[in-house]
Amino acid sequence: MKYTHKIFARLGFLLSALAVFMGAFGTHVLRELISESELNTFDTGVRYQMFHALAIILISLSYRKFDEKIIYLVLGLFIAGIVIFSGSLYLLATRNIWGDDSFKVIGAITPLGGLCFIGGWLVLYFKGFLPEDDKAEGALTIHSKRHKRHHRKTDSLLKDSTE
Incomplete structure (x- = not known):
């Protein structure tokens, strides 16, 4: 994942x-071209796209x-969700502009997005974080020992200078 996280972050920036x-x-x-209901549908697509684009950025970073x-x-689930959910809502909301009722069937795939x-969020909830590894705890222990040693030196120097 050495450079891949940057690609996903950039994709998140682009989707945002x-x-x-x-x-x-x-x-x-569109406000002048579609109904209020269709505009609300379009706005729902925009909102979900932005939420998940920001999630892609945060996870990538x-x-x-x-x-x-x-x-x-x-990240794959979130990207698929944006394309399927938001994309289908964009098409559904603007289908009257195109004069093509065949976009109506796209409404059937919106729930898949x-x-x-939902799947992406649940995967993060159940499996997202790395288990606590010994290396991280070891690094913390080493840092703590150095910190204590530094304070002992500082304290002894202060003590010597006051005597």
Whole structure:
């Protein structure tokens, strides 16, 4: 995962920027072209895209805290969720603009995207963090010993200087 976390973080940045663009597009362009209900559907897609793009960024930047296989699974689920859930909502909300009712069947896959989101969060809950390893505790112990040794030296120097 040496460089892969940077790729996922950049993808998260890109998906966040796209969510901002889609939100602005909905507010400034689509508001005149689609119904209030359709605009709410579109906005739901934008919100979920932004939440999960930010989650992708956070997970990517804190990759050392997570098991590598779990990261790939969760990030894959979140990306699939954005494409399936948010993407299908974008298409459903704008189907009247395209004059194509065939987009209506896309509504059937929207819940699959939601399941991807839920699955990603549940995987993080149950399997996300690395088990506490001895190396981390060892490093903490070494640091603590050095810290105590430093204070003993400092205390003895102060004691010598006051005598």
